[in-house]
Amino acid sequence: MRGPALKTMSLIASALVVLTACTPGAPEDGSKTLKVVYQKTDSFTALETMFQAAKQEFEAANQGVTVELQPIQGNDDDYGTKLALALRSPSTAPDVFYEDTFKVRSDVDAGYLLKLDSHLEGWEDWDKFDDGAKAAGRADDGGTYAVPLGTDTRAIWYNRKVFEAAGITLPWQPRNWQEILDTARKIKANDPSVVPFNMYAGKGTGEGTVMQGFYELLYGTGSMLYDEETKKWVVGSAGFTDSLAFLKTLYDEGLAVTPAEALDANVWKKVFGEWFPNAKLGATVEGSYAPSFWQDGGSYEWPGYEQDMGVAPFPTQDGGGPGAVSMSGGWTLAIGAGTKEPDLAFSFLSTAMNRDNSLAFTLDSSQIAVRSDVAEDSGYQSANPFVKDVSELVSVTRYRPATSDYPRISAAVQEATEAVITGARSPEQAASDYDAAVADIVGGDNTIRK
Amino acid sequence: MAAQTGVRGLLRYLPVLPAVVLLAVFLAGPVLWALHASFTNAGLTGRNARNPDWIGLENYQRLLVDPVFPLSLGLTVLFVLGSAVLGQNLLGLALAVLMRRARRAVSAVVGTTVVAAWVLPEIVAAFAAYAYFSRDGTLNQLLGGLGLDQPDWLYSWPMAAVVLANIWRGTAFSMLVYRAALNDVPSEVAEAAQMDGAGGWQRLAYITLPMIRGSIATNLMLITLQTLAVFTLIWVMTAGGPANASSTLPILAYQEAFRFGDIGYGTAVATVLILIGAVFGAVYIRLLRESKR
Numbered sequence: 001m002r003g004p005a006l007k008t009m010s011l012i013a014s015a016l017v018v019l020t021a022c023t024p025g026a027p028e029d030g031s032k033t034l035k036v037v038y039q040k041t042d043s044f045t046a047l048e049t050m051f052q053a054a055k056q057e058f059e060a061a062n063q064g065v066t067v068e069l070q071p072i073q074g075n076d077d078d079y080g081t082k083l084a085l086a087l088r089s090p091s092t093a094p095d096v097f098y099e100d101t102f103k104v105r106s107d108v109d110a111g112y113l114l115k116l117d118s119h120l121e122g123w124e125d126w127d128k129f130d131d132g133a134k135a136a137g138r139a140d141d142g143g144t145y146a147v148p149l150g151t152d153t154r155a156i157w158y159n160r161k162v163f164e165a166a167g168i169t170l171p172w173q174p175r176n177w178q179e180i181l182d183t184a185r186k187i188k189a190n191d192p193s194v195v196p197f198n199m200y201a202g203k204g205t206g207e208g209t210v211m212q213g214f215y216e217l218l219y220g221t222g223s224m225l226y227d228e229e230t231k232k233w234v235v236g237s238a239g240f241t242d243s244l245a246f247l248k249t250l251y252d253e254g255l256a257v258t259p260a261e262a263l264d265a266n267v268w269k270k271v272f273g274e275w276f277p278n279a280k281l282g283a284t285v286e287g288s289y290a291p292s293f294w295q296d297g298g299s300y301e302w303p304g305y306e307q308d309m310g311v312a313p314f315p316t317q318d319g320g321g322p323g324a325v326s327m328s329g330g331w332t333l334a335i336g337a338g339t340k341e342p343d344l345a346f347s348f349l350s351t352a353m354n355r356d357n358s359l360a361f362t363l364d365s366s367q368i369a370v371r372s373d374v375a376e377d378s379g380y381q382s383a384n385p386f387v388k389d390v391s392e393l394v395s396v397t398r399y400r401p402a403t404s405d406y407p408r409i410s411a412a413v414q415e416a417t418e419a420v421i422t423g424a425r426s427p428e429q430a431a432s433d434y435d436a437a438v439a440d441i442v443g444g445d446n447t448i449r450k
Numbered sequence: 451m452a453a454q455t456g457v458r459g460l461l462r463y464l465p466v467l468p469a470v471v472l473l474a475v476f477l478a479g480p481v482l483w484a485l486h487a488s489f490t491n492a493g494l495t496g497r498n499a500r501n502p503d504w505i506g507l508e509n510y511q512r513l514l515v516d517p518v519f520p521l522s523l524g525l526t527v528l529f530v531l532g533s534a535v536l537g538q539n540l541l542g543l544a545l546a547v548l549m550r551r552a553r554r555a556v557s558a559v560v561g562t563t564v565v566a567a568w569v570l571p572e573i574v575a576a577f578a579a580y581a582y583f584s585r586d587g588t589l590n591q592l593l594g595g596l597g598l599d600q601p602d603w604l605y606s607w608p609m610a611a612v613v614l615a616n617i618w619r620g621t622a623f624s625m626l627v628y629r630a631a632l633n634d635v636p637s638e639v640a641e642a643a644q645m646d647g648a649g650g651w652q653r654l655a656y657i658t659l660p661m662i663r664g665s666i667a668t669n670l671m672l673i674t675l676q677t678l679a680v681f682t683l684i685w686v687m688t689a690g691g692p693a694n695a696s697s698t699l700p701i702l703a704y705q706e707a708f709r710f711g712d713i714g715y716g717t718a719v720a721t722v723l724i725l726i727g728a729v730f731g732a733v734y735i736r737l738l739r740e741s742k743r
Contacts, residue, residue, distance in 0.1 A: 202692070204692070264604075264605075
């Protein structure tokens with residue numbers, strides 16, 4: 001009986017030895033490792049290219065340093081979740097990572113990001129960055145925690161062939177909401193098989209619903225989501241109801257896609273890949289990065305999109321104010337607060353974002369440049385015929401209120417649009433549901449009637 | 451002598467030690483962590499990410515007034531009853547009974563077809579089901595070929611679609627369990643009943659089913675617990691939509707914890723799910739004991 005028992009014991013003992021051998025030991029003298037986490041998908045490899053170049057450059061210049069690239073394959077939501085989970089524990093937190101501008105503030109609150117002010121002082125390139133873009137990496141305490149990679153704007157993209165067929169004068173520039181509806185109705189009367197003017201709505205398209213749709217409407221009514229002065233969320237605004245009513249008109253009259261199609265999370269793929277190239281869609285609100293899908297090497301290559309597509313700023317409700325509305329997002333690079341090598345990490349960040357790498361990345365992903373030396377480059381200006389138009393929108397653009405409550409508020413807005421386009425609620429009902437939801441999320445004290 | 455038997459008694463448990471350690475680390479650990487997190491305001495990011503506060507039962511109080519929670523609970527029950535208890539269980543039993551009577555070739559073809567869905571990894575099965583039920587999917591093309599209406603299944607009938615998909619995916623398991631059980635039913639008993647003049651249905655109801663009730667209870671327990679936890683299938687097909695119309699508890703927990711970054715609230719939903727699973731498990735184990743008597 002002793003024999004088998006001993007054998008089992010020794011087996012377990014050896015298993016334990018093997019297990020402990022798996023845990024990483026202390027690094028040997030001299031060799032250092034930087035862990036870099038970023039997003040990579042089959043249609044988004046620009047960042048991969050940039051980091052591969054930076055890795056080679058950096059490792060050649062810094063003997064004994066290994067840059068460990070850890071791409072995460074997934075859409076924006078999944079990438080954000082995975083990154084946040086990695087940041088929770090110091091042992092998994094990356095040294096340098098790709099960070100969405102609208103998460104910067106809440107991640108600073110969480111203590112995940114390293115304050116970069118002292119490093120930025122000594123970086124001569126920092127002066128070349130656009131002031132508006134720099135603000136995206138700044139937290140409530142005034143410090144800078146992230147370096148912007150690029151930004152984007154949103155505008156109406158329209159198919160010139162569809163518009164010409166309906167007898168609409170080009171270039172098209174609607175001056176208010178009514179003109180959008182008039183044009184859309186004209187297109188529908190001319191060819192009922194075409195979707196005249198689509199705007200994303202519902203929870204299926206997630207942030208796309210609000211960034212490329214609802215916020216263009218809301219901010220064009222003079223209302224807003226969040227009052228920066230009082231730091232309170234706006235409820236009970238007429239603009240909110242009006243915006244929902246506009247969506248209702250689009251969907252009820254069949255000027256947009258069917259509600260069922262709108263709720264499909266993959267509807268944007270059809271917009272870029274099928275409907276625009278096949279002249280089945282008149283217009284939609286989309287990001288300045290739209291050409292990246294159509295240009296050579298994009299996911300939906302479309303030779304001739306330069307001639308067939310047009311771009312126009314989204315108008316305000318009645319043409320007042322600045323006359324146009326746009327929303328901006330964009331991504332940054334940040335450094336983990338717990339990094340053991342802050343100087344090395346910043347040095348890698350500045351290598352990854354030097355002029356040449358920034359230029360290549362900006363061109364590759366159809367971003368709007370945030371560095372003056374990239375913006376002046378002739379390659380950037382002639383990348384596609386729309387660069388100038390969408391870049392000019394930076395002057396009217398808005399950013400999301402990136403507080404930690406924002407994801408829930410955004411979901412409540414998406415829910416309101418979904419209820420309206422499916423006919424479950426009237427715009428007034430959906431707006432009051434939203435008000436109740438906001439009060440629930442942030443507490444009644446943090447809301448303001450406007 | 452006594453000391454030696456004591457040592458020997460302890461040594462006897464040694465072989466199960468690795469299993470117990472693994473269970474504790476990978477199962478009990480996360481469960482306890484989730485339970486603890488559900489009493490805090492832990493977030494994925496923001497102020498409460500690294501230093502969450504203990505907030506007692508607040509998350510559970512929030513659950514009680516959240517209009518989505520009762521809906522989600524109802525959908526979970528519907529999903530489990532519809533796709534596991536009724537769908538997989540009855541269909542599996544029917545297939546197993548019929549296959550005993552079928553020709554060998556027919557039974558082999560049917561068996562392979564059914565098991566094929568079980569062999570597929572969950573994510574692959576989920577995409578296949580999405581491709582089948584989606585707007586331009588296989589089902590609608592078939593219906594179109596017959597000149598019938600082509601509803602948007604995932605939008606108009608999301609629960610029906612995910613229930614059917616889960617039946618398709620899971621029936622093989624019940625079928626295999628029942629085939630094994632039926633093979634153990636001695637043919638003499640059935641023959642004796644036949645001599646006494648019992649018809650086919652009577653033999654099934656009074657002879658076969660009572661003799662395999664142990665397997666029925668085991669099967670029910672396993673598929674119930676499995677179906678309670680189904681996430682990938684629903685997430686890929688509908689992501690819980692439209693308007694939460696197919697968000698069962700696992701989907702709700704994921705959305706709260708990771709989409710909205712509210713880990714405390716998400717783990718509270720997950721804890722409720724564990725409790726429901728425990729109740730089901732206890733009921734079935736009770737049934738199993740009684741069937742052995």
